[in-house]
Amino acid sequence: xxxAHRILSLNxxxxxxxxxxxxxxxxxxxxxxxxxxxxxIVICWSERGSEDPPQSGxxxxxxxxxxxxxxxxxxxxxxxxxxxxSDQLVASVFDLFHQANDVAFVDTSGEDLANFINAAASxxxxxxxxxxxxxxxxxxxxxxxxxxxxxxGSCWVxxxxxxxxxxxxxxx
Amino acid sequence: xxxxxxxxxxxxxxxNPKTGQKIEIDGVAGILDSAKVMHKFEVDxxxxxxxxxxxxxxxxxxLELDLVWxxxxxxxxxxxxxxxxxxxxxxxxxxNFKIDSLNGKWSYQGDMALELNKKQAKLQFKIKKWDDPxxxxxxxxxxxx
Numbered sequence: 001x002x003x004a005h006r007i008l009s010l011n012x013x014x015x016x017x018x019x020x021x022x023x024x025x026x027x028x029x030x031x032x033x034x035x036x037x038x039x040x041i042v043i044c045w046s047e048r049g050s051e052d053p054p055q056s057g058x059x060x061x062x063x064x065x066x067x068x069x070x071x072x073x074x075x076x077x078x079x080x081x082x083x084x085x086s087d088q089l090v091a092s093v094f095d096l097f098h099q100a101n102d103v104a105f106v107d108t109s110g111e112d113l114a115n116f117i118n119a120a121a122s123x124x125x126x127x128x129x130x131x132x133x134x135x136x137x138x139x140x141x142x143x144x145x146x147x148x149x150x151x152x153g154s155c156w157v158x159x160x161x162x163x164x165x166x167x168x169x170x171x172x
Numbered sequence: 173x174x175x176x177x178x179x180x181x182x183x184x185x186x187x188n189p190k191t192g193q194k195i196e197i198d199g200v201a202g203i204l205d206s207a208k209v210m211h212k213f214e215v216d217x218x219x220x221x222x223x224x225x226x227x228x229x230x231x232x233x234x235l236e237l238d239l240v241w242x243x244x245x246x247x248x249x250x251x252x253x254x255x256x257x258x259x260x261x262x263x264x265x266x267x268n269f270k271i272d273s274l275n276g277k278w279s280y281q282g283d284m285a286l287e288l289n290k291k292q293a294k295l296q297f298k299i300k301k302w303d304d305p306x307x308x309x310x311x312x313x314x315x316x317x
Contacts, residue, residue: 052292053203053242054186110290111248132248135290165292172247 004168007059008032008046010129011166015044015065017124018117022096026089039155040069040089049166058167062137065160067093071143072154090158097136097160110135114164122170130172133165184271193268200264201254202241202295209237209274233303237266237278240296255295257284263312264299276301277312 012030019042020028029037031045043066049059069086073079099116114131121129138161145154187204189195195204213233220226245251258264258280269275278299287294302308 053205056203056242056244 004128005057007049007166007168008061010126010168011046011049011061011063011131011164012044013124013126014117014121014129014131014166015046015063015162017126018120019044019065019093019096021120021123023089023092026092037068040067040085042067042089042093046164057169058132058165061162061164061166063162063164065093065097065162067158068144068155069158071156086156086158094139094158094160097134097162109133117164128168128170129166130169131164131166132172133163135163137161137163188270189268190270195269196267197239198264199256199258199262200241200295201245201251202243205240205242205294207237207239207269207274209235212236235273235301235303236281237274237299237301238296239299240294242292243295255286255293258297259314261314263314266299277308279312 028042046063049061110133113134117131140159142157213230216229217225218227243251278301281298284297
């Protein structure tokens with residue numbers, strides 16, 4: 001259990017597992033990875049966690065699921081094509097965080113979404129980890145003209161900001 | 173006169189359990205968030221012929237303690253199952269505060285409130301302990317039958 005409190009890295013991996021399970025074949029990476037991050041890509045990055053209540057081992061984490069898509073036109077490409085492809089991937093990713101659990105509404109406690117994330121994390125061997133609550137705090141959109149000049153240039157950046165309550169223990 | 177080099181003092185900080193102990197109370201499974209204790213008593217004032225207070229009599233001194241907890245357990249279900257409402261005027265026992273006067277037998281005085289919102293649930297209630305140990309023993313003994 002000595003490595004249990006690397007909670008931000010564990011949360012990155014749990015989100016990667018969840019998005020990868022939801023969108024087959026998508027290029028999904030944790031923020032803390034040394035791989036090339038070629039667009040289109042989904043980057044799962046847990047930015048900050050505060051232990052609440054203090055000394056409890058329970059963290060409230062702010063995490064981002066960032067969808068980076070190519071903004072530049074390729075040869076012979078219709079001008080709408082990059083935007084359409086971007087919207088399609090952004091919609092697929094964002095919809096994953098608004099799923100209902102066999103009922104006609106998304107539950108109000110954030111527990112269903114947490115349990116979806118737990119199931120994916122467990123399947124990918126992310127341990128010790130339990131998400132107890134998750135909700136979308138904000139959605140943002142932007143543009144990055146510096147993203148990997150070697151990766152074909154500038155990209156759009158659409159982001160989900162999440163608030164998650166997680167603990168480095170299994171099966172809570 | 174103070175020291176010319178400030179070296180600090182010991183202070184009371186946080187909820188203050190005894191070292192290595194968890195603050196516990198019978199019947200409540202949770203993490204203590206806050207405790208606020210107030211010393212209270214009844215005061216009778218005796219006035220002189222000009223209506224100025226000439227003497228005062230204090231009776232029934234006691235402590236009132238407001239507690240706020242986050243319900244918790246070995247799992248989310250256990251935390252939910254652990255939320256129970258205490259018996260009115262029932263005895264509860266507090267353990268492991270570093271401040272000794274907070275430990276011991278207390279009487280539950282009602283207003284137990286469970287707050288559910290989009291954050292951690294909070295459970296709060298008020299308990300009472302009399303300064304006189306014999307009076308406190310009598311008032312925290314639940315008569316059965």
